[in-house]
Amino acid sequence: MELERLGLETEEHMVHPDRPNIYGKLRMGDGKRLHFNGHTDTVPVVDGWDTDPFEPVQKGDRLHGLGRCDMKAGIACTLNMIRAIVDSDTEFKGELSFSAVIDEEAMGDGAVALLDTDYRNVDAVVLAEPYPADESKPVPLGIVGKLLYDIHVYGTAAHDFTPEQGVNAVEEAGEILANLDKLEFQEHHKFGKGNYSTLKIEGGYDIYSVLVPAYCRFEVNRLIVPGETVEGAVKDMEKLVESLGLKSSVAVKIKPPRYESFEMDPEESILKLFHGVYTDVMGIEPLYMYSKSITDANTFAGVGGIPCLHLGPKRGDTHKANEYVPLSWLPPCSEMYTRIALGFLN
Numbered sequence: 001m002e003l004e005r006l007g008l009e010t011e012e013h014m015v016h017p018d019r020p021n022i023y024g025k026l027r028m029g030d031g032k033r034l035h036f037n038g039h040t041d042t043v044p045v046v047d048g049w050d051t052d053p054f055e056p057v058q059k060g061d062r063l064h065g066l067g068r069c070d071m072k073a074g075i076a077c078t079l080n081m082i083r084a085i086v087d088s089d090t091e092f093k094g095e096l097s098f099s100a101v102i103d104e105e106a107m108g109d110g111a112v113a114l115l116d117t118d119y120r121n122v123d124a125v126v127l128a129e130p131y132p133a134d135e136s137k138p139v140p141l142g143i144v145g146k147l148l149y150d151i152h153v154y155g156t157a158a159h160d161f162t163p164e165q166g167v168n169a170v171e172e173a174g175e176i177l178a179n180l181d182k183l184e185f186q187e188h189h190k191f192g193k194g195n196y197s198t199l200k201i202e203g204g205y206d207i208y209s210v211l212v213p214a215y216c217r218f219e220v221n222r223l224i225v226p227g228e229t230v231e232g233a234v235k236d237m238e239k240l241v242e243s244l245g246l247k248s249s250v251a252v253k254i255k256p257p258r259y260e261s262f263e264m265d266p267e268e269s270i271l272k273l274f275h276g277v278y279t280d281v282m283g284i285e286p287l288y289m290y291s292k293s294i295t296d297a298n299t300f301a302g303v304g305g306i307p308c309l310h311l312g313p314k315r316g317d318t319h320k321a322n323e324y325v326p327l328s329w330l331p332p333c334s335e336m337y338t339r340i341a342l343g344f345l346n
Contacts, residue, residue, distance in 0.1 A: 001022075003022070003024035003082075003098065004024075006024075006082055006083060006086045007026070008026055008082070009025050009027075010022065010023065010024045011023040011024075013113060013114075013117065015101075015109055015113045016102065016103075016109065019102045020102070021099060021100065021101045021102060021110050021114060022040075022099065022100040023097065023098070023099050023114075023119065024098045025095055025096065025097035025098070026082070026085075026086070026096045026097070027094070027095045027096075028091055028092055028093060028095075029093055029094070031345055032093070032094040032344060032345055033095040033097065033123050034094070034096055034097070034122065034123065034124055034126070034270075034341055034344045035097045035098070035099065035119055035124070035125045035126070035306075036078045036081070036096075036097070036098045036099075036125070036126045036128060036337070036341075037100075037101065037111075037114075037125055037126070037128065037296065037300070038071050038074050038078060038099075038100050038128045038129075039071060039100070039101050039102065039105070039110065039296065040075075040100045040110075041102055041104060041105050041106065042066050042067035042070070043066075043070075045066060046319075046321050047321065048322070049321045049322060050321075051064055051065075053065060053323075054066060059324075061326050061327050061328050062316060062324040062326060063324055064323065064324040068323055068324055068325045069314075069315045069323055069324060069325040070129070070315065070318045070319070070323070071128055071130060071312060072325075073130070073312065073313040073333075074127075074128025074130065074312035074313060074333075075100060075128055076330065077313065077330055077333040077334040077337055078098055078128050078337060080330075080334035080337070080338075081337035081338045081341060082098065085342070092341070092342055092346055093345055093346060094345045095122075097119060097122065099119065101114055104295070104296050106257075107257045108257055108259070108296060108299055110296070111296035111299035111300060112299055114300075115300070115304050120304055123270075123306075123344075124268075124269070124270040124306065124307045124308070124344065125301075125306050125307070125308045125309070126270070126308075126340060127300075127310045127312075128311070128312045128337075129295055129310050130312040130313055130314065130325075131310040131311055131312055132311075132313065132315070132329065133278055133286035133287055133288075134287060134314070135287065136315065137314075137315060138288050138289040138291075139274075139286055139287070139309065139310050140288070140289060140290065140291040140293070140295075140297070140310055141264050141271075141289070141290055142190065142226065142261070142262055142263035142264055142290045142291070143261065143290075143291045143293055143294065143295065143297060143298055144191055144194060144224060144291070144292050144293075144294075145224045145228075145258075145259045145260045145262075145298060145302060146222065146223050146224065146257075146259045146294060147221075147224065147230050147233055147254050147258050147259075148199075148219055148220070148221055148222075148254060148256070148258070149219060149220040149221075149237055149254060150217070150253040150255040151173070151176065151218050151219070151220065151237070151251070151253070152216075152217050152250070152251040152253065153169045153170075153172050153173045153176070153203070153215065153216045153217070153218075153248050153249075153250050154250070154251070155167035155169030155172055155212070155214045155215065155216070155248045156212070156214055156248075157211055157212055157213070157214040158211075158212040159210065159211070160209075160210035160211055160212055161210065163212050167212070167214075167247045167248050168213060169203055169214055169215050169248055170203040170204055170216045172216070172247065172248040173201065173203060173216040173217075175244055176240070176244065176250070177198055177201070177218065179240060180196055180198070180220065180240075182240055183222075183236055183237065186225060186227055186228050187225075188225035188226055188227060190263070190290040191226065191292070192225070194222060194223035194224050194292075195222070195292075196221065197220065198218060198219070198220050198221075199220065200219040201216065201218040201219075202216070202217050202218070203215060203216025203217065219255070223292060226262070230254060230258065234252055234254065238252050259294050259298035259299070260298055260299075260302030261302060262297070262298065262301040262302040263290070264301065264307055266288070269307075269344070270307050270309050270340075270344060271307070273340055273343050273344055274286070274309050274311065274336075274340055277336050277339045277340050277343065278311075278336060281335055281339070282332060295310065297310065309340075311336065311337075311340075312333060313325050313326065313329035313330055313333045314326050314329045
């Protein structure tokens with residue numbers, strides 16, 4: 001393993017069967033603790049690839065392949081940083097650590113598992129996500145949270161030729177869906193308002209039958225801004241349902257995944273250090289935003305309270321066919337990681 005070859009103390013943390021988090025750390029006396037993070041999972045292969053997505057293919061400055069940008073490139077730059085520090089015998093004070101976690105593209109179970117370890121107590125995290133701090137993807141100073149409504153509608157079965165004798169759960173669910181625009185959203189002065197999107201609906205027969213459906217279930221994704229809570233969002237949905245005067249019984253629940261929103265102080269030491277390093281290496285000042293997205297920082301910062309910096313090579317067609325990373329971004333990104341690590345730990 002590369003981390004062991006570089007002399008790091010390593011650990012395998014089995015989160016799911018055959019799906020471990022990998023941790024490694026270097027310690028030099030007392031001092032701060034800086035952690036670099038990446039995720040090992042990718043999204044599924046989609047249609048439209050011109051090359052084998054599981055083989056790296058270089059075309060000019062672009063290296064194509066599944067996960068090349070999101071986020072094998074960021075992990076590669078992190079390893080370059082660790083290698084540069086180790087090979088040069090550069091000293092620092094404190095602990096430099098790294099994690100490669102599972103499941104970021106799904107439920108985020110790898111990040112949640114990391115918070116059950118001593119790495120929860122690090123002073124800052126650098127996420128090697130493809131955020132190049134330019135117009136294409138400014139660095140987040142905060143990220144919205146999200147929850148997944150799980151709505152169960154219980155009607156009354158009847159013969160389909162006499163529907164008036166029953167309560168059609170599918171139609172009642174449709175009434176709720178048609179009025180989702182009436183959900184109350186809190187406005188945040190930096191994030192604006194959250195939003196919603198219906199992701200799934202299921203109800204009615206499995207095998208054709210002229211039967212008024214007595215049950216329907218649907219899922220709605222909702223983004224929440226700082227100041228909103230999951231409990232409040234559930235009450236918002238219950239209030240909307242009650243206002244519709246439905247004949248059915250409706251249970252408003254939530255299901256995983258759930259992510260907490262967070263907002264960071266721009267004066268946080270890791271952010272101030274990054275600003276100077278980026279300006280020096282790239283020749284321009286970095287750009288920032290308050291983001292409607294989800295990363296493992298929602299767990300590290302939103303739940304764990306750890307300051308998080310997003311920084312990684314420029315993205316190319318992330319989550320699309322023919323994903324790539326611009327190779328010209330790897331050297332400056334590796335250099336910035338190295339400067340940030342040594343600056344933070346000295």
